[in-house]
Every structure is written in structure tokens, then in C-alpha cells.
Amino acid sequence: MKTIKNEKLIQRNAKIGNVTSLAALAVLGLGMYISFTRQELFVYALIALVLGFTLTQIGIYMGSKFGRSPRPDEKIDAGLKGLQNEFVIYHYTTPVSHLLVGPAGVWVIKPYHQRGEVAFQKNRWRLRGGGFLQGYLRIFGQESLGRPELEIESEIHSLRKYLSKRIEEAEIPEINGLLVFTNDTTELDAEASPIPAMKLKQLKEFMRQKAKEKKVSAETLNPLKTALE
Structure with a gap:
């Protein structure tokens, strides 16, 4: 990669x-x-x-x-280590912080470091536990999850708008979004989530599986990669 x-x-x-x-x-x-x-x-x-x-x-x-190291980008790199060379991960070079492009498609990755119990229930993300410090920071908005599905949608829109100024609309592949929880102690229940959500250790296998199910050709991705150079 x-x-x-x-x-x-x-x-x-x-x-x-x-x-x-x-x-x-x-x-x-x-x-x-x-x-x-x-x-x-x-x-x-x-x-x-x-x-x-x-x-x-x-x-x-x-x-x-x-x-602080490991930073979110370093954690994502570690989680994806071992993917084939066709994959390219872009950190802070586009309107979205983390963008993965490869045979699995185009993915906006949004990392979360929160620990505790994370679940998608009744159309909302909920965070419980995590200790005193996380509870304190949550009061002031530092540790809350917010509305990840809306944030991902906004980032995808920003990226598509950015790309449309550089390549033809028809050359822009489908852009997907996913949430990655980077803390090993997080307990995640995201079966009902409208967008893929997983722990960091599951990310690489998820991408490999997507590439097997519906591989996106290099010819499809080349205009996008050129626009991102």
C-alpha cells in the first residue's frame, strides 16, 4: 500500500x-x-x-x-498494513482527512478513538462508559460521537465537489464512507448502522473482502488518482 x-x-x-x-x-x-x-x-x-x-x-x-503518537493517520496506516500496492491512502491532502483508493473502491475513513460501549440504536449513536476523564470531556463536546453518518455524508459531498473541478463527473467513482474505532478496548455494536462501522483490526480484511466482491479496475481509478496528485 x-x-x-x-x-x-x-x-x-x-x-x-x-x-x-x-x-x-x-x-x-x-x-x-x-x-x-x-x-x-x-x-x-x-x-x-x-x-x-x-x-x-x-x-x-x-x-x-x-x-500525540500514534496519531489517527498512523493508526489507520498500521491497520491497513499489508494491503496490495494498488491501494493508496491519502492523509490530509484532500478535503477529507483520510481517503483510501484501491480495488475495493473509494472510501472516506473517519476514525474515532473513544473507548467504552459504542452502539447504534434507534437511529442514533450512543457512547457509554470510558472512565471519568472521557465522561468529563464528553460534557464539553471533546469525546461525544455526534452524528457520524451526517459528517460522512458531508465529507463525501465535499470530496465529490472537489473532484468535479478536476475531472469529469462521469469519471468520479462511487464514494463510500466508513467509521473506524481505533481503541482496542471499545465494545462496538453497529449492526444497525446505515454505514459500515468497525474496529481498526477489522479494517484490512474488510477492504480485502470488498475487493473480492466487486473489484474496481485500475482504469476506473486512474483519473481519480491523477486528480489527487
Whole structure:
């Protein structure tokens, strides 16, 4: 399998995450200092605390996605290791973060690192457990699953729009989406999911099976690969 990734973007965003986290600590510290020593400046202390909290959220997000190794792209690469050379994985080089192109077709991959019990029930994704820290972060939106099926649909639309500016509409193959849960401890129940969802260890075999069931020819994929170069 061939891997293409935007290393500059990864390094830049990792630095942004580090700087933002340090700035958050400084701003929060300033806010606490003002609140204890200059009570007449309470409004400024409150502003500093709100700003510091916002910066903390940005730092956590950027750090989890770009700062800590193994990053999501590294986990996906490890999960797909061993696929034949006809497969190409693109990280952060298109409107979608992770795109796999090969005999199994075109797949937008959306990774999730959440642990605990994940299930698709009554047309909604639900996350339970995962420990105190995950529960705390979930309150502030850092660990919630949201609506993955809608996010995938939006990413597919963005990718198709991006490609339509580079190749003819008829040359764009079917674009699929799937969810990958990268934490080994996650308990997943996704049988009712409208889109494929699986644990990382199942990803490679899933792609091999798709390639066997309905192989997409190199001739079909070549215009797309050229557009992505």
C-alpha cells in the first residue's frame, strides 16, 4: 500500500496544539491570579477564564489529532498494513482527512478513538462508559460521537465537489464512507448502522473482502488518482 500524507500540515497543527495549550495555561493562571488579588477586576478575570477554557479545548483537540503518537493517520496506516500496492491512502491532502483508493473502491475513513460501549440504536449513536476523564470531556463536546453518518455524508459531498473541478463527473467513482474505532478496548455494536462501522483490526480484511466482491479496475481509478496528485 502506498501512503501519501501532508507532513507539513501535521507538523504545523501539532505546533499549534502545543502553543495553544501553553497559552491556555498562562491565560487561566492570569485569570485565577486576578480573581484572587484584584476582585474589582472580576470581569477581566472572567474573560480570561473563558478564553483560557476555549484555548484548552482547542489544544486538546489539536493535540489528540496531530500531537500525540500514534496519531489517527498512523493508526489507520498500521491497520491497513499489508494491503496490495494498488491501494493508496491519502492523509490530509484532500478535503477529507483520510481517503483510501484501491480495488475495493473509494472510501472516506473517519476514525474515532473513544473507548467504552459504542452502539447504534434507534437511529442514533450512543457512547457509554470510558472512565471519568472521557465522561468529563464528553460534557464539553471533546469525546461525544455526534452524528457520524451526517459528517460522512458531508465529507463525501465535499470530496465529490472537489473532484468535479478536476475531472469529469462521469469519471468520479462511487464514494463510500466508513467509521473506524481505533481503541482496542471499545465494545462496538453497529449492526444497525446505515454505514459500515468497525474496529481498526477489522479494517484490512474488510477492504480485502470488498475487493473480492466487486473489484474496481485500475482504469476506473486512474483519473481519480491523477486528480489527487
